[in-house]
Amino acid sequence: MRNTMKGLKLTLTVFSLLALVSCSETHFKEDKIFAGGVYAPAKSLNDGKSLYTEYCMPCHGVNGDGKGVAAKGLTVPPRNFKLGQFKFGRVVSGELPHDEDFYEILKKGLHGTAMLPWDLSQQQMHDVVQYIKTFAPEKWEGADKKLGDVIVAGKDPYGEAHKESAIQRGKEVFHVVAQCWTCHRAYVSHAEFSQIAQKINGAPVTEFDPDMYHVKLQPSDYGVATMPPDFTYDSVRSATTVEELYVRLNSGVGGTAMASWKGVLQDDEIWAVAHYVKSLMDMKRTPARAKLLESIKN
Template sequence: MKRLTLLLAGAALSLGMTLPASDPLTVSEGDEHGHDSSASAPEGPHDRPPLDVVLDIHTDAWLRAPSEDWFEAQAELDPDRFSYVDDLLDIDGDTEGGYQDKLGEYELRYDAEEDEIAYWQYISADRLTQGRRDYVQFCSSCHGFDGDGYGRSGQHLRPPPRNFTKPFYKFTKVPGHLLPSDESLILLVERGLNGTPMLPWALSRDQLNDIIQYLKSLSPEGVGWRDVYSEVGHIVESDGDPWTGREAEAIQAGQDVYHGTAKCYSCHPGYVTPEKLAEINGLPAGSMPRENFTYPIAKITENYEVQGVPMLLLPPDFTWQDVRAGTTPLELFETIGAGIGGTAMPQWKGSLSDKDIWAMAYYVRSLIETYKGHPEKRAEFMSSLRTGR
């Protein structure tokens, strides 16, 4: 709660108030406009919901759950709760096996209209209300009261706050064509996004969990978590860092993959001289793959837009721009492995070996550590590439 407590305390001090001893996040029952009618109760700065904002949700939701592998793993962890049943569903006389959750939160269901079987997660209206209350309190100023990304404070932010009615996420480290798991979303909100107004949020796990369920429930019918064909994925995994203790070697290998097999420079800047590039790719000296090789190329994406205008995204130059989702080798492995959902940045896990992805994680980190925050050193390095010296 560090950052939040500070924020609340700051706001209270500047208003000359004391913080209420009770949970300052509890939103009291209001009249039809959401106003607190019990005038006698002391109000914390965040106690009162904004005008005309409905906080209560009256409908339960069924949202897409992870796939069978996930249930298999859960059944191993908690066999009292999850078990495999051979004839769980009976569809037109045929039986279908699947995992059963004794608590009833997850269910394998048959969608007759689409003729599809899928796992779903039940979220009660109470839980959605809890999530919505915290969402309105903490997130709506940027992400909007309806989760569409047009909050009052978010209207002029670029990149814009995420629109939760669309199924696209960039930094959850889950391969981009899949929906992010609950865990990946919670970690993202706890970690925040470097260099953006999306700060790390020190809320409790229960609060985060409820907020996440609420965000998922913003999917319109047939989209995202309400689409029977959606798949929920997980943070990309690695069998361990193959370069431990050999960091310098990893950086060299990473530089070669970045400028060779992976061709990261087709969007991000290249960071080697033309001679070196030719050497890595076994090409005649002096042949350049593109103009302005040491500059990134902006990419347009329809999936992220502001009032119908598609965003132009600049693949970051690691020597000075922010990498949002963390810069440890593991974080970079996961980000590069998963790609950036809904953008040009592809998933690399699967098309490159884990060893190569790890090597690039070390290489990208070395660019960040050597040049970011050292503008003179960076200028010298980049101009040495540009003049070919």
């Protein structure tokens, strides 16, 4: 019995030593250069891997494929980094985002998901972001790869003084010009919708989509269908302010049916929709929401 215990202890000791050696093994031996000329020394990549293993791996998985041990219990699937897709950048969707876009999500998280804010230093954020890029080398590696142009919210042409007119204009653009309700849902009655159509297009609407008051599942590049938010009920993942909504409308949501509206709508129209959507978001959990829903019953 004593010899058996000694053998077990020896086995455990050897196993522990092997585990320590394995954990301390340097994974990256060479530096890398990523899109936009971002330089990542081997040390940063190895430090980033350690941070990823500690904080990110339970959800995003050992291989960055979004299949961590905690993923099965999450309503919103963790991101599959191997696709090299980025949803919430400040560039037109489909273009490569800047590191600051990653940092923003690390610092603020994503509303309505298990992606919470992380208290990381600037260096730690840099390291883990560079490591995440290694999951999709064909998208990220190489100094010749370009980053998208940063979309910046300039001066709001409406401002607080003309907020109500911005909301009204945004309502018109949302429902008739951009027809955002075809993915999200409508927030006006048939009668008001017809009046807006008369004003914008010179002709009223007499036939209505039976699903106009329902949010519709949309295809995505992530292997799962995505549900656009009902702005009066759901969380908007990456925006809480008019300015953030303006950026999101211009950039779109990468890999989803939410395309960029930049160059499709006029700049003042995008600002107006941002104001209107923010007004809908402000109704969440308030009597105003119930009043709105009652008013659009047909």
